Amino acid sequence: DQQVKQNSPSLSVQEGRISILNCDYTNSMFDYFLWYKKYPAEGPTFLISISSIKDKNEDGRFTVFLNKSAKHLSLHIVPSQPGDSAVYFCAASARTGANNLFFGTGTRLTVIP
Amino acid sequence: DVKVTQSSRYLVKRTGEKVFLECVQDMDHENMFWYRQDPGLGLRLIYFSYDVKMKEKGDIPEGYSVSREKKERFSLILESASTNQTSMYLCASSSKDTQYFGPGTRLTVL
Numbered sequence A: 001d002q003q004v005k006q007n008s009p010s011l012s013v014q015e016g017r018i019s020i021l022n023c024d025y026t027n028s029m030f031d032y033f034l035w036y037k038k039y040p041a042e043g044p045t046f047l048i049s050i051s052s053i054k055d056k057n058e059d060g061r062f063t064v065f066l067n068k069s070a071k072h073l074s075l076h077i078v079p080s081q082p083g084d085s086a087v088y089f090c091a092a093s094a095r096t097g098a099n100n101l102f103f104g105t106g107t108r109l110t111v112i113p
Numbered sequence B: 001d002v003k004v005t006q007s008s009r010y011l012v013k014r015t016g017e018k019v020f021l022e023c024v025q026d027m028d029h030e031n032m033f034w035y036r037q038d039p040g041l042g043l044r045l046i047y048f049s050y051d052v053k054m055k056e057k058g059d060i061p062e063g064y065s066v067s068r069e070k071k072e073r074f075s076l077i078l079e080s081a082s083t084n085q086t087s088m089y090l091c092a093s094s095s096k097d098t099q100y101f102g103p104g105t106r107l108t109v110l
Helices: none
Strands: A010-014 A019-025 A032-038 A045-051 A056-059 A062-067 A072-077 A086-093 A107-112 B004-006 B010-013 B019-025 B031-038 B042-051 B054-057 B064-070 B073-078 B087-094 B099-101 B105-109
Touching: A010 A019, A019 A032, A019 A086, A019 A107, A032 A062, A045 A056, A045 A062, A045 A072, A045 B099, A072 A086, B004 B087, B010 B019, B019 B031, B019 B087, B019 B105, B031 B064, B031 B073, B042 B064, B042 B073, B054 B064, B073 B087
Parallel strands: A010 A107, B010 B105
Antiparallel strands: A019 A072, A032 A045, A032 A086, A056 A062, A062 A072, A086 A107, B004 B019, B019 B073, B031 B042, B031 B087, B042 B054, B064 B073, B087 B099, B087 B105
8 A cells, every 4th residue: 555645657847937746645653754856777866855843844946845734745846947857756754764764656757948 | 975886787687597786885874775666666665674684574575585794785685586576676775864875776687
């Protein structure tokens, strides 16, 4: 049973516009959430994280929003750049920090120049 | 900078062969992980280790084993490779805040 879901397998956005990637989870014990970015033939790289005591975390062009009541998080990229084209995975854990992560299935973002 | 390296980027093996995938991290992390990534399925945990000689099964351990003789090295073993083990294999080690991934090994079993 998939505890972390990314329901959009792909997303296309024009360069300069906002990209919004969504992630839903079912386990109410999850308290730490991460986003990873993966280019083809490379391993995922950590992008940004948020703990459940916050509802927003920002790092440059990347902002993650957490809605605990809806069990939903989203990653906003503003402005989107062609180099952002990659597969994005969200991940969650329950009281274990970065250990025992549950990953979503990924969303492929394409930023069109 | 954390570095996680994997012994091969691409590997082609035949059905029934024994396959070793090696992973080394240089950050003295206690926890290490092996995942496989398949289209539409995301990353699925095969095994993890939280200390030398310690291992725990993940979600899909069948057909795999692991070895952790030294803290920096975590090996994944396919005892008898099968075509359904064709996949991208990713090794990771973790700090408290995140997991750091190696570049991956694309394994093809013919």
